[in-house]
Amino acid sequence: MMLGDVDLGSALRTLALFTATAVAEIVGCYLPWLWLKKNGSVWLLLPAAASLALFVWLLTLHPQASGRVYAAYGGVYVSVAILWLWAVDAIKPAPADWIGMGLCLAGMAVIMFGPRSV
Structure with a gap:
């Protein structure tokens, strides 16, 4: 199905790949944080x-x-990090967090799927 030129x-595959990439990055950083800040096992490394x-x-x-x-991925990363905050750290996102996520995802869409003159 086409949505304009996209x-x-x-687009859904790109978003899914960005999401998987963000989860891998967050897990890769969260586990050492558990080791260093929460007295987790060194095996978390x-x-x-x-x-x-x-x-x-x-x-x-x-x-x-x-x-x-990399630029577009940043928008998805920010959004996944806010969802991680909610799911893992049990901190409910504020309305500003949701608005920021929307802006980040809109920016990602413009960067990845916007028309190219070259």
Whole structure:
């Protein structure tokens, strides 16, 4: 299905890939935080390293130019981090958090799916 010049299936795959990438990055950073700040086991560093390696590999799967991918990924990362705050840290997002998420996702969509003159 096409939405303007954007294939909806492709857009959903991109969003899913960005989401998986964000989760891998957050897990890779959260586990060492548990070890350092919450007296977690040093063994948390092994899955953290694997998660960060997965994060890097997932970033390479995007067909767009790397700079564009990194810029757009940031919008999804911010949104996933707010959802992580809610799901893992049990802190309910404030209305401003939801608005910020919407703005970040809108920015990601413009960067990834906006028309290109070149």
